[in-house]
Amino acid sequence: MAEARSGVQTLEPWNDPDAKPYIRIQNVSKKFGDFVAVNNVSLDIYQNELFCLLGGSGCGKSTLLRMLAGFENLTNGNIFIDGVDMVGIPPYDRPANMMFQSYALFPHMTVEGNIAFGLKQDRVPKTEINKRVKEMLDLVQLGPFAKRRPHQLSGGQRQRVALARALVKQPKVLLLDEPLGALDKKLREETQFELVNIQEGSGVTFIVVTHDQEEAMTLSTRIGVMDKGEIVQVGTPTEIYEYPDSRFVADFIGSVNMFEGRIIEDEADHVRIASDEAGCNLFIDHGLSTTPGAKVWVAVRPEKISLSREKPNGEENCTTGRVDEIAYLGNLSVYRVELESGKQMRVTMPNLVRDAAERITWDERVYATWQPSSGVVLTR
Amino acid sequence: MSRKAYLPLGERITKGAEPLSRVVWGLPPMRWFRIAAHRMGIQGRTGVIALPYLWLLLFFLVPFIFVLKISLAEAAIAMPPYSALIEWAEDTYLTVRVNVANFLFLIEDDLYWKAYLNSAKVALISTILCLLIGYPMAYGMARATSATRNVMLMLVILPFWTSFLLRVYAWIGILKNNGLINNILLSVGIIDEPIVMMQTNFAVYIGIVYSYLPFMILPLYANLERMDMTLLEAAADLGCRPTKAFFTITLPLSIPGIIAGSLLVFIPAVGEFVIPALLGGPDTLMIGRVLWDEFFANRDWPVASAVAIAVLLLLVIPIMFFQRSQMKEAS
Known part of the structure; x- marks a missing residue:
């Protein structure tokens, strides 16, 4: 899948020395006390990519994502999104939106209310809000459920509301923390392709955190394999699988x-x-x-x-x-x-x-x- | 590992108690009781549920019927000081004398109306004050680290270890004309003569707010502590500033806690008697005090009972509201 995508567009910005990275992570470290959660990570991610951070639990992938969203301060290093230094910018001023692992839907609001929430914060005119919320509901096929509360939805429907809520603001980057983790196997497989379609349709750069190597292989243009707070290898799914450059990667993938x-x-x-x-x-x-x-x-x-x-x-x-x-x-x-x-x-x-x-x-x-x-x- | 080790604790206890319970239930009186219950179609489960009902029946409903009975009697100089509800007249007629004059009296005399309204007003204002003071405290506790949180929780509960009456008396020492506050202000030279605080409505509010604050804080804390913090992260991520996130996310989600806390303060505050009696002045008209006066000063038990019944009816509405909100939260 990933091969077809990059093949059609012949677009491999990571192989093009002139391409300008959209998200630039430079020598980023994060320490919690003595524990080094993220150790000197540098990573360039390009526009329209669907980049997967893959690793076992505790490898620092979620911490890196939370630093991109602005929930954790950097101990060291810089993060640039579209050329703007993100250090010191609070989450509510960042051009990035996150889809939480637990979905974090507001239980006291309807599906509509949840999706409209982000737009209301930007004081978007009401007619515009209604229009964009409706578009999103159509995109994730939840039109008939607009007036329901989150607890009246199934797991898969909640996952789609969370995606719609994060996408409706048309962020420069969408951060997804284990987006399919709470779904059962069959639903997960269906949703993987849906997610790829939505990413291609919206043109938003996705950064996905996952521990599931199969998910990473299916979804991503490129994968960054993490271990003990460090990026061990970055490459396309084929490169990672066929040409691992360390025993850890070879053993972790497949x-x-x-x-x-x-x-x-x-x-x-x-x-x-x-x-x-x-x-x-x-x-x-x-x-x-x-x-x-x-x-x-x-x-x-x-x-x-x-x-x-x-x-x-x-x-x-x-x-x-x-x-x-x-x-x-x-x-x-x-x-x-x-x-x-x-x-x-x-x-x-x-x-x-x-x-x-x-x-x-x-x-x-x-x-x-x-x-x-x-x-x-x-x-x- | 044997299969037994996997049994949950509750099941292990019942399993362990089985031989003992078999012996106990086999003894003649228990056996008869068991057979009788079985014939009537009563199961063990029903028996367990029946216990708290029996308790309420004995210690709540029966006394309530007594009070209701007295409220329908006439005051009399006798032992006890009221007329009997059911009497033998001329040795052949069984007469039931229902006297509704006490209730009519409550309506006619505006003292009672005013006392009711004033009680409701004092309780309402106290509840609002408790909410305004208690919410930030509960919020601070819920967001503190677990070590500080336990210390704070302890501090909130600590006053309960001292007698309620003693704590109200302590306030007299603080508020009176030659009390703590006035002495400090006088010695520092801020005031020339003591501020009169005792025996005012101000002192009553202080007393009620102080006494009932934990009842506001604890349900609020329980609610706020349970809140999913990623919701606030999600709000921030979607462009919502922290203050606005408080009003759009935290506050609406804490409404069940606000309702529970407010009713736990409001309901007892309406009937409060000790605080207005000790801290309030002659102009502090509260229904609890009126009841006390009717009972002990006037020795008019029937009117006092009628007042008590009326207070109860007045409180049934907020109590039912409380029940409903509790059930809603549980579901």
Whole structure:
């Protein structure tokens, strides 16, 4: 999805050295007493982006969002929105609106009243308010519920009211704190696409905080992965998934098999790595600039490995083990293979044949292979 | 882990008490009672609910019927000082003598009307004063850190540890002509002669506001403390300044607390007797005092009872209003 979006517009401002970032986060830190919640984060976000801050709980992503909204003061650094320094500007004067995780709808106001609230603060004329509230109600398909109170709505409807309330002011930036967190799985999946459509339609820059990697992959133009208050990697969903640059990112996004090894050969067009854990030499089809003998990790995604009963040709990227566990998921099966080194390896295989008898089964001896382009060498 | 460990506390207690209760309910009198209750279709649940009703019946409804009975009697020089409602006349007629003169008297004599109205006025003004003083205090408590909050809560409740009467007497010491305030002002030289504060309406207001302030603060605090603070963040985020956010978000959401606190002050303040008697002057006309005078000075129990019934009827409306708002908040 994200690929299609950036592909159609051929718009990748983050790769364009002349593009001017819309939101500029410079060396931002936040300390609560001795605890460093956000540590020296610098990030450029461009107009019309749907940027996801992704990380586990306590990684500082929500704190960073709250600093953008103006609820937390910065210990260090600067935040610019559209060229304006935000330090010292209170939340009610910022061109950013937030959608809260709990939605924070005003319980004593109707749906209409909630959406109109922000416009009333700006003393927008009444006819204009009515018009814009109606537009918003149509956008989030809540027209018939205009006169209801929040407690008379379902979770999904509340979520849409919260979105409408934050969007109606046409902010420069919309900050969304776990926007889909309170919805059940099915509703969440539907709403993800709705959210992307609304973002594209409104032209507002979205910054979404989430702990759900699947959500981040579906929604975003780019993802910023956070860990312990720091941004670990920024990239498009494809970059983050296929080219993680650290063990943390590789492990956090999707599942991965990680083999520890040592470089034995590093040429311009290939690298060869010896790994006791994998039980074979690992061959990568591109060069690195490392010193031979350096300790590295090779990450291989489970879906890039194939299992077979017969020993395939070639010695490299080919290891052997015993099938320890199988999880049948319908469209694919997940195998847990115990290698000779004792390491557990995870492999997913599409269920191409219908007949279960033909499939690899428990305790069988299998060979696992993958392409030279599949492994990712990680140095940290 | 055994399954037993997962039982919630309440269930564990009932489970634990089971052998004991089986023995108790098996004893002959309890067993008869149980069998009788069972035959009448009464379950244990009904029995539990019946207890508070029984309590109210015994200690509220029965005395109320006594008072109602006395209010319909005639004053008499006797022991007790009123005529009997039901009497044997000429040994053959059972007569019921209902005397409504006491109630008519309340309407005819404007003393009672004025006392009622003045009580309502004093109670209303006191309630408003309590609200104006109590709201900022409750708000401050609700927004304080939990450590300061507990200290403040303690300070609000602390006066209850001393007798109410003693605290009202203390105010006499503070307000009287050679009391604390006048002595300080005189010695500093701000005034030349003492300000008369005792035995004025001013002293009555001070007494009532001081005594009933905790009843305003506590429900307000409970309401404000429960408020979701992200609502204020949301308001700020949507461009609302803090003062305006208070009036558009916090205040409307605290209305149930305001109603509860106001009624808890208003209802007892209307019938207040001790404070006007001790701090008020001869011109402080309040219904509680009139009742006292009728009862003890005039020894006219029937009129005093009629006054009491009338006060009750006057208060039924705000009490019902209170009940309704409580139920609304609970739902």
